[in-house]
Amino acid sequence: MENxxxxxxxxVAKNLSFTKASNELFISQPAVTKNIHAxxxxxxxxxxxxxxxxxxxxxxxxxxxxxxxxxxxxxxxxEDDLNSFKENPSGSLRLGASTTxxxxxxxxxxxxxxxxxxxxxLSLLTGNTEQVADNLLxxxxxxxxVEGKIKNRDIHYIRFISDELVTAIRPKNKLVNTxxxxxxxLVALPFVLRERGSGTLEVIEHALRNKGIxxxxxxxxxxxxxxxxxxxxxxNDDCIGFISIRALKKELESRSLKILRIKxxxxxxxxxxxxxxxxxxxGISARFIKFAKQxxxxx
Numbered sequence: 001m002e003n004x005x006x007x008x009x010x011x012v013a014k015n016l017s018f019t020k021a022s023n024e025l026f027i028s029q030p031a032v033t034k035n036i037h038a039x040x041x042x043x044x045x046x047x048x049x050x051x052x053x054x055x056x057x058x059x060x061x062x063x064x065x066x067x068x069x070x071x072x073x074x075x076x077x078x079e080d081d082l083n084s085f086k087e088n089p090s091g092s093l094r095l096g097a098s099t100t101x102x103x104x105x106x107x108x109x110x111x112x113x114x115x116x117x118x119x120x121x122l123s124l125l126t127g128n129t130e131q132v133a134d135n136l137l138x139x140x141x142x143x144x145x146v147e148g149k150i151k152n153r154d155i156h157y158i159r160f161i162s163d164e165l166v167t168a169i170r171p172k173n174k175l176v177n178t179x180x181x182x183x184x185x186l187v188a189l190p191f192v193l194r195e196r197g198s199g200t201l202e203v204i205e206h207a208l209r210n211k212g213i214x215x216x217x218x219x220x221x222x223x224x225x226x227x228x229x230x231x232x233x234x235x236n237d238d239c240i241g242f243i244s245i246r247a248l249k250k251e252l253e254s255r256s257l258k259i260l261r262i263k264x265x266x267x268x269x270x271x272x273x274x275x276x277x278x279x280x281x282x283g284i285s286a287r288f289i290k291f292a293k294q295x296x297x298x299x
Contacts, residue, residue: 090119096141129199148199165267
């Protein structure tokens with residue numbers, strides 16, 4: 001049922017390169033050019049403009065790309081829905097997960113899911129929450145799992161599991177000689193935090209704001225791009241960091257880090273599946289969501 005010319009056009013449009021499309025589709029560059037010309041002749045419209053060595057979508061090309069994305073999305077949904085009737089489904093599931101989830105939550109689920117459904121090809125892209133949402137809306141993944149919510153009406157959220165962000169320090173931290181501090185004292189301490197665009201940082205900022213503390217009022221020493229980087233930094237510095245309790249198991253057991261309690265202050269959040277608004281999860285995606293919830297005993 002696949003329209004190959006449309007597939008070629010979509011690859012060129014996404015990459016803005018005939019060469020990259022050729023490599024992606026495993027066909028020759030002349031074949032790519034031939035398919036694009038055939039599509040332009042079919043519609044009687046120019047789909048790309050050239051400027052020097054670069055190509056750009058025309059207005060007509062942008063319209064076609066929008067419809068091509070919708071058609072390919074519907075085709076994948078059709079395949080998933082038909083696959084769901086099989087006892088042992090086949091096909092592919094392209095997942096995207098924000099960093100904390102990709103490192104500490106999803107790997108055991110992927111292993112168990114693959115064991116039960118060996119004919120399903122799994123792939124996982126990792127990024128921060130904004131990047132995962134962007135991947136989803138561009139059709140680069142089928143299902144996302146994120147640790148924060150972004151203000152985008154095109155995204156639909158499905159609750160997965162709960163999580164808590166705790167304040168972590170090294171046991172020999174010279175700036176903190178107690179196991180509990182007040183919220184007010186946070187502004188006097190140095191912090192290492194996740195990067196902008198991270199769902200974790202958004203949740204932290206919101207929780208602090210509810211206590212009358214602006215993120216800009218904190219003494220932020222450095223922003224880092226992953227939880228692992230933050231943990232290693234904290235083990236070697238007298239900073240403080242907010243980390244998912246799910247990511248601290250090994251460090252708490254080895255006592256390389258400990259939790260610093262903050263009086264009357266907790267940061268609760270959820271990890272959520274995300275899908276395009278108006279597109280109900282079906283087929284393999286729906287089966288994965290159900291499997292993942294059962295794995296963590298969530299209803």
